[in-house]
Amino acid sequence: MPYSKDTVERAKAIIRSRRDKAISDWEAHIKQINRSLPEAAEIDARIRETGMRIYRAVVSGTGESVDEIKKESTALTRELRAVLKKNGYPENYLDVNYTCPVCSDTGYRGTKTCGCLKEALAEVEFESSGLAKLALTQSFDTFDLSFYTGGDRSMMQTNRDMLLSFADNFGERRGESWLLIGATGLGKTHLSTSVAVKVIKAGYSVVYDSVDRIIAAFEERRFGGDYTSGSERKYTECDLLIIDDLGTELCNQFTVSCLYKVINDRLVNGLSTIINTNLSQEELRDRYTDRIASRLFGEYMPLLFYGTDVRRLKIARR
Ligand SMILES: [Zn+2]
Incomplete structure (x- = not known):
């Protein structure tokens, strides 16, 4: 889509x-x-x-x-x-x-879409993607490796390069999914946002949301919400879904089944997902069912984030 x-x-x-x-x-x-x-x-x-x-x-x-x-x-x-x-x-x-x-504000040059319309499309998509305005300043270029030391730094560089290459080649690599694992403040949000910005600019639909809001959309439907609005459909149909902070939501049978539906539908339809979590693999397995864990560990590329809280380091440097 x-x-x-x-x-x-x-x-x-x-x-x-x-x-x-x-x-x-x-x-x-x-x-x-x-x-x-x-x-x-x-x-x-x-x-x-x-x-x-x-x-x-x-x-x-x-x-x-x-x-x-x-x-x-x-x-x-x-x-x-x-x-x-x-x-x-x-x-x-x-x-x-x-x-x-160039196009006298028609948006087209002959049958081709003019650059100005492409920009407007990316802007609108960016607004509706759920990404904060702040995200525009988060890019691969502003990802500062100097906050990481020793082995952490080379690992972070690998993480960055792998996600950058994925974002740059999203057209051919659509369907690949990523599991970003590590404590808060190590750059998971920064890197996944950088991917989102590039993918939107390349003309694809992106949704960035927390698990809570995804579950809320499914809940709305469950409690007789507007069936035609299909607000939960964007989570199963967008080209790239980024789920932030998996593991911070209230966990029950309903949330697990919603999460399974999103993860599974996207895999079946060949759509990419990035999940950020600060749970370890063992914690993920304990918290969610085997059905979800086997999808995450079998189909997602895991990237580990180690280091000292970058947000705290940044504040300390000021
Ligand atoms: Zn134009």
Whole structure:
């Protein structure tokens, strides 16, 4: 599943509103110039006339040279800019000032998606992914290995490199899943967030959430919540799901069966999951059923995080 329909609609609406704004600004400028600077308004009218003449020359063959009309138009534009400037207006006051001149705020170049729409899509997806704004500053580049020493550092470097390579090649490696094991404050969240940001930018749907919120979505359905909203479906259908802090939730038969459904559905459908936990393998096995443990240990790539709490080190360094 690429971006959801909702994400696409919202991104297109952003581009559409930019275009609407550019055009209404332009219309307001024309009105203003018609009122206060007739000299410029007249040149502007002649420029538009050249457009019509080119159209007629091409379509009905009026015999006029298109090149000649274009030259005339360029000269008029230069004149218009000079008049505007002389009277204290910006030279481009009568241009339509699109946010993206490449596609004139349509979002498309021919049949191709313009870069501006891709950016808007990533932005909207980022907002709906559950990642905090703060996450934008967390990237592989800002992952500081100097907080780790000795063997910890080389292990962390391996962890970073493996996740970076996964994120960079998500298209081909979709379906791989990771289990990030280690105490709080060792960079599990930082690295999994860095993966999320890259994967979103590459055009995939990502959801980042705690176990509690995932369970809450299933609970809502269980207690007769809105069946059509399917808010729990994003957890089983997004391209990449990141479950933060597995092991901190209330554990009962219901939560375990929800968790099993999410983990198993995603494996069956070939979708990637990253799980962060500070439970050891033994604790995971004790806490969850064998059904879950066998999925996690059989199908997920485990990465161990060792070291001293990086968050505390960072504060100490300030
Ligand atoms: Zn564009």
